[in-house]
Amino acid sequence: MFSASDLKKGLKIQIDGAPWVITEFEFCKPGKGTALYRCRMKNMITGIGMEKTYRPTDKIDEPDIEEREMYYSYFDGNSYIFSDPNTFEEMSVAADVLGNKTYFLIEESLCNFVLFNGEPIDIALPTFIEKEITETEPGVRGDTATNVMKPAKIDNGYELQVPLFINQGDIIKIDTRTGAYAERVSKA
Amino acid sequence: MADKLQNLALRSAFLRAVRDFFYSAGFLEVETKVRIAAPAPEEYIEAVPSGEQFLRTSPELEMKCLLADGMQKIFQIGSCFRLGEFGRKHREEFTMLEFYAAKWDYLTLANFTASLVMETAQKLFGTTKVNFWGKSYDLGRATFITVDDAFKRYAGVSAFQADADGTFDERMVTKVEPELGKEGLTFLMDYPANRASLSKISEVDPRVARRWELYLGGVELANAFGELTDAAEQKERFQKSAAFRASQNMARYPEPEAFFAALDKGLPESSGCALGIDRLVMILCNADNIGDVRA
Numbered sequence: 001m002f003s004a005s006d007l008k009k010g011l012k013i014q015i016d017g018a019p020w021v022i023t024e025f026e027f028c029k030p031g032k033g034t035a036l037y038r039c040r041m042k043n044m045i046t047g048i049g050m051e052k053t054y055r056p057t058d059k060i061d062e063p064d065i066e067e068r069e070m071y072y073s074y075f076d077g078n079s080y081i082f083s084d085p086n087t088f089e090e091m092s093v094a095a096d097v098l099g100n101k102t103y104f105l106i107e108e109s110l111c112n113f114v115l116f117n118g119e120p121i122d123i124a125l126p127t128f129i130e131k132e133i134t135e136t137e138p139g140v141r142g143d144t145a146t147n148v149m150k151p152a153k154i155d156n157g158y159e160l161q162v163p164l165f166i167n168q169g170d171i172i173k174i175d176t177r178t179g180a181y182a183e184r185v186s187k188a
Numbered sequence: 189m190a191d192k193l194q195n196l197a198l199r200s201a202f203l204r205a206v207r208d209f210f211y212s213a214g215f216l217e218v219e220t221k222v223r224i225a226a227p228a229p230e231e232y233i234e235a236v237p238s239g240e241q242f243l244r245t246s247p248e249l250e251m252k253c254l255l256a257d258g259m260q261k262i263f264q265i266g267s268c269f270r271l272g273e274f275g276r277k278h279r280e281e282f283t284m285l286e287f288y289a290a291k292w293d294y295l296t297l298a299n300f301t302a303s304l305v306m307e308t309a310q311k312l313f314g315t316t317k318v319n320f321w322g323k324s325y326d327l328g329r330a331t332f333i334t335v336d337d338a339f340k341r342y343a344g345v346s347a348f349q350a351d352a353d354g355t356f357d358e359r360m361v362t363k364v365e366p367e368l369g370k371e372g373l374t375f376l377m378d379y380p381a382n383r384a385s386l387s388k389i390s391e392v393d394p395r396v397a398r399r400w401e402l403y404l405g406g407v408e409l410a411n412a413f414g415e416l417t418d419a420a421e422q423k424e425r426f427q428k429s430a431a432f433r434a435s436q437n438m439a440r441y442p443e444p445e446a447f448f449a450a451l452d453k454g455l456p457e458s459s460g461c462a463l464g465i466d467r468l469v470m471i472l473c474n475a476d477n478i479g480d481v482r483a
Contacts, residue, residue: 030365
């Protein structure tokens with residue numbers, strides 16, 4: 001249990017069985033009145049935000065949150081299997097937890113897991129991965145502008161927007177947090 | 189660091205302008221004890237213990253003793269201490285400007301306080317227009333609204349209702365305060381009677397007290413009372429808040445004997461105001477945090 005005076009930006013709390021992280025915090029004390037703790041928070045699973053004000057006597061549940069590193073092993077046809085680098089204990093993760101990130105999984109790469117009650121709710125992959133462009137319209141020679149984009153695909157079928165000068169066979173960097181093109185690594 | 193030194197230079201100029209203002213208005217500067225035997229038993233203010241005694245949470249009781257002794261217009265600038273108060277607008281140790289004038293009513297005091305803010309800003313900047321946290325304000329403008337009107341307008345409920353159902357403070361912080369002082373100074377007038385603290389009850393409307401608070405940009409700057417001078421009523425209120433503190437397992441304070449003696453001797457009809465120097469300097473400096481304007 002936390003008490004209201006423990007509240008601060010970044011603290012993770014539990015409300016009605018869901019984990020929330022405090023994104024903004026303010027200590028308030030209206031003239032001669034009681035202290036109040038104003039929090040803006042984000043649901044760690046749905047990403048929904050809300051505001052809540054606590055009183056000094058309030059008690060707040062502490063969520064069972066664990067952060068650990070796991071590396072990606074393989075896809076078993078249904079789930080994505082990750083392994084603990086020390087104990088080799090395996091954990092299987094359903095595709096919907098990963099969303100778009102399934103396109104960016106690379107075997108043996110270390111990922112940061114956030115577990116709530118032992119279940120993964122957020123998985124951070126290495127920020128940048130390198131992929132080959134397998135399909136795109138031919139590049140426009142000499143056009144180095146990065147603000148005009150065209151569609152392209154990588155080997156696993158993931159489609160993204162890339163600058164006009166990118167060609168089939170080029171290796172690019174993708175930001176796994178957004179799924180967006182970051183930069184060209186090498187030409188075909 | 190450069191920002192902080194600039195802030196401290198402005199703070200110095202501001203304090204000088206404040207003192208000039210009070211001296212010109214015929215006030216005497218006083219210094220009362222910082223380490224005291226008995227703080228006022230306020231419901232939600234915690235004193236920092238200092239040996240067998242306490243660091244003052246405000247110089248109110250000691251300055252009222254000077255009024256009872258016969259002083260007429262006095263002011264004091266000094267450190268006060270409140271345990272556990274820390275945030276963007278709070279520090280456990282902060283600087284209070286506190287002033288009292290015998291014979292003045294709380295409206296005279298409000299006008300005087302508006303002039304204090306306006307004239308010191310004019311002296312510092314050559315204008316009363318300031319920018320604070322991304323918005324502009326004119327410290328030369330002052331508006332008045334009663335607590336009840338503000339609650340009805342911004343919280344959709346009467347202040348008396350909110351007070352009765354225990355939601356007053358929460359609505360004040362989340363709904364009312366952000367709407368106060370949006371263009372210039374706002375005086376929030378006439379608190380519900382059971383939030384009178386050390387102010388007297390209105391002769392016109394016994395549901396409210398002669399108490400106001402001053403706001404700018406949603407930030408509370410000052411609290412003021414038409415002072416309660418009735419000794420029996422003041423002692424009864426202290427007993428009530430001491431009982432509340434005991435029921436909440438809060439620290440017990442000794443009776444403020446010297447203040448009670450002053451009440452028995454006779455406190456003159458008077459009004460008094462406490463203004464947070466750090467808060468006002470934070471606004472004048474457009475500082476992000478109150479810690480940025482304190483050494």
